[in-house]
Amino acid sequence: MIRTDPLVxxxxxxxSRLFLGTGKFPSNAVLADTIAACGTEMVTVALRRxxxxxxxxxxxxxxxxxxxxxxxxxxxxxxGEAVRLAxxxxxxxLPEWIKLxxxxxxxxxxxxxxxxxxxAEVLVADGFTVLPYCPADPVLCKRLEEAGCATVMPxxxxxxxxxxxxxxxxxxxxxxxxxxxxxxxxxxxxxSHAALAMELGAAxxxxxxxxxxxxxxxxxxxxxxxxxxxxxxxxxxxxxxxAAVAAASSPxxxxxx
Amino acid sequence: MTAVAVTLExxxxxxxxxxxxxDVVATDLAxxxxxxxxxxxxxVDAALRGGGGLxxxxxxxxxxxxxxxxELAQAAHATTIRRFGPTVRLxxxxxxxxxxxxxxxxCGFSAGNQIARRxxxxxxxxxxxxxxxxxxxxxxxxxxxEHARIVSRDYLVACVEALAPVIPQISVEVQVWxxxxxxxxxxxxxxxxxVFQETYDAGTYAEVHVKGKKxxxxxxxxxxxxGAEAGMRRLGIGALLGLHRDWRTDALALAAxxxxxxxxxxxxxxxxxxxxxxxxxxxxxxxALTDRQFVQLLCALRVALPDVxxxxxxxxxxxxxxxxxxxxxxxxxxxxxxxxxGYAGPSDAEPQFEIADTRSPAEIAGVLRAAGxxxxxxxxxxx
Numbered sequence: 253m254i255r256t257d258p259l260v261x262x263x264x265x266x267x268s269r270l271f272l273g274t275g276k277f278p279s280n281a282v283l284a285d286t287i288a289a290c291g292t293e294m295v296t297v298a299l300r301r302x303x304x305x306x307x308x309x310x311x312x313x314x315x316x317x318x319x320x321x322x323x324x325x326x327x328x329x330x331x332g333e334a335v336r337l338a339x340x341x342x343x344x345x346l347p348e349w350i351k352l353x354x355x356x357x358x359x360x361x362x363x364x365x366x367x368x369x370x371x372a373e374v375l376v377a378d379g380f381t382v383l384p385y386c387p388a389d390p391v392l393c394k395r396l397e398e399a400g401c402a403t404v405m406p407x408x409x410x411x412x413x414x415x416x417x418x419x420x421x422x423x424x425x426x427x428x429x430x431x432x433x434x435x436x437x438x439x440x441x442x443x444s445h446a447a448l449a450m451e452l453g454a455a456x457x458x459x460x461x462x463x464x465x466x467x468x469x470x471x472x473x474x475x476x477x478x479x480x481x482x483x484x485x486x487x488x489x490x491x492x493x494x495a496a497v498a499a500a501s502s503p504x505x506x507x508x509x
Numbered sequence: 510m511t512a513v514a515v516t517l518e519x520x521x522x523x524x525x526x527x528x529x530x531x532d533v534v535a536t537d538l539a540x541x542x543x544x545x546x547x548x549x550x551x552x553v554d555a556a557l558r559g560g561g562g563l564x565x566x567x568x569x570x571x572x573x574x575x576x577x578x579x580e581l582a583q584a585a586h587a588t589t590i591r592r593f594g595p596t597v598r599l600x601x602x603x604x605x606x607x608x609x610x611x612x613x614x615x616c617g618f619s620a621g622n623q624i625a626r627r628x629x630x631x632x633x634x635x636x637x638x639x640x641x642x643x644x645x646x647x648x649x650x651x652x653x654x655e656h657a658r659i660v661s662r663d664y665l666v667a668c669v670e671a672l673a674p675v676i677p678q679i680s681v682e683v684q685v686w687x688x689x690x691x692x693x694x695x696x697x698x699x700x701x702x703x704v705f706q707e708t709y710d711a712g713t714y715a716e717v718h719v720k721g722k723k724x725x726x727x728x729x730x731x732x733x734x735x736g737a738e739a740g741m742r743r744l745g746i747g748a749l750l751g752l753h754r755d756w757r758t759d760a761l762a763l764a765a766x767x768x769x770x771x772x773x774x775x776x777x778x779x780x781x782x783x784x785x786x787x788x789x790x791x792x793x794x795x796x797a798l799t800d801r802q803f804v805q806l807l808c809a810l811r812v813a814l815p816d817v818x819x820x821x822x823x824x825x826x827x828x829x830x831x832x833x834x835x836x837x838x839x840x841x842x843x844x845x846x847x848x849x850x851g852y853a854g855p856s857d858a859e860p861q862f863e864i865a866d867t868r869s870p871a872e873i874a875g876v877l878r879a880a881g882x883x884x885x886x887x888x889x890x891x892x
Contacts (some may be wrong), residue, residue: 394775429771429772429775430772432771490555504576504584504585504832504835506584507828508800
């Protein structure tokens with residue numbers, strides 16, 4: 253395949269702009285088939301789910317190559333816990349790419365902006381490639397970028413909510429200002445949501461619940477892949493925006509004639 | 510005069526990576542320029558709605574957009590009111606010195622020119638500032654020619670320190686310095702840095718900057734980055750339109766620079782100036798803009814970069830300045846003197862350029878009010 257529009261994160265090229273979360277799938281086999289069907293090259297797995305002693309571990313669903321394992325710190329309630337989880341992942345020989353999640357609130361699993369930034373600073377200094385899940389706050393995203401994060405991953409809406417891009421206005425500012433790839437994470441409940449995120453100029457989307465809990469996760473993974481490609485192509489082609497209403501008042505250039 | 514040692518500093522001939530200057534160098538100006546040439550109704554329609562970035566700006570510079578100037582002006586007016594309200598900030602340039610060791614073909618201060626040279630003492634600078642404060646000014650831009658020994662770091666820091674208790678907002682437009690010097694200026698009370706690249710075309714830049722340290726294009730281009738790094742809160746950039754043989758190319762680079770600065774230095778407020786070179790004795794612009802083209806450029810900039818301030822100097826004539834207020838200008842100088850020592854009393858030093866709008870600051874404020882705009886004298890004070 254000729255890659256005319258690769259996504260580059262921390263120097264590594266990705267052919268797919270769909271990142272996949274691995275929770276909530278009915279089985280490892282379905283997960284493996286979905287990974288193949290959607291063409292993703294980055295999947296995120298919670299370190300707490302990994303059990304090297306198990307006969308069938310979630311890591312067994314990952315293909316041997318072509319897909320980067322992005323360990324996440326899901327479950328961490330503060331910066332200290334997240335940093336410890338990341339170091340455990342490193343000690344276990346997992347890739348040093350970390351999806352940083354700090355979610356002290358167990359109901360909505362909203363990321364803690366203060367501790368996310370603190371943990372990012374520590375992990376970047378520690379040599380990790382850090383992809384932080386964060387609130388859709390443009391200033392926080394600039395601070396995370398300055399801290400050395402490889403991407404920012406603002407939420408579209410609450411994780412697992414399938415509500416789509418309720419933070420769209422803020423995402424637009426984040427995308428406009430960012431110097432690192434913006435990955436819209438959380439809340440994407442339908443392929444149309446993913447397409448919209450890509451049309452807005454997001455570099456990629458991360459989807460989990462909408463695929464893992466679909467009646468047919470494999471088919472849904474494929475549908476998301478199509479939507480991400482369509483949205484990206486539309487963004488690159490230059491979307492026509494809705495017409496503004498022109499309301500000519502008194503001429504402003506009469507002085508020139 | 511006591512000789513002051515000039516410390517040699519490293520001034521690389523290339524822009525550092527990760528800067529707005531590097532972003533400008535990496536911009537496909539030729540591609541944008543081609544877009545500005547061939548844009549049709551569809552591209553102009555889309556660009557008029559805003560949000561089109563540099564490609565949109567290019568479309569708005571096109572001949573096709575030039576045919577729709579009134580539409581463009583309406584869009585610029587609406588954008589400005591939405592973002593800034595009916596306000597114009599006023600400031601005054603305070604010329605410290607017209608001493609200069611650089612030779613630049615377009616400038617009155619050029620080293621070879623046989624003119625009356627003068628450098629104000631710090632006390633004289635304070636007197637000038639007091640005169641400006643008496644006129645209502647709370648934002649002063651300190652301007653000087655390039656003479657690192659006479660207009661030294663220490664001198665500039667002393668000037669800022671002397672003014673800081675009286676003038677709440679101080680900016681500098683002087684020779685470019687290293688980050689350490691900018692940090693000293695910030696610590697002394699300066700929060701704005703203005704550096705015009707003059708022209709973004711490296712070939713033309715080399716032709717018009719004949720002699721002196723100003724010849725280093727890259728070091729100058731990265732000066733706003735160094736200032737921002739040092740803590741300057743406001744960055745001013747500009748190009749002398751008409752210096753390069755194609756003003757549209759310089760305008761595209763200027764817009765690219767403004768956009769890059771707002772992304773790289775997101776804490777800073779960025780303002781662009783559009784000084785237009787006019788035919789004058791001894792100097793003929795390579796590509797002089799007509800009033801119509803000037804209006805097109807100003808409006809295009811406003812629509813494409815809604816958050817960037819646009820500064821208009823007293824180079825332009827009163828009737829044009831008054832008309833431009835409604836089109837997107839957000840900052841104006843008023844009652845300016847471009848010779849050192851012109852405010853507190855008459856000065857026999859040579860001005861940098863002739864000003865076209867000689868109305869007093871009070872008159873300018875009156876014009877703004879009559880147009881329904883609020884003249885803003887003060888909008889910043891360091892706590």
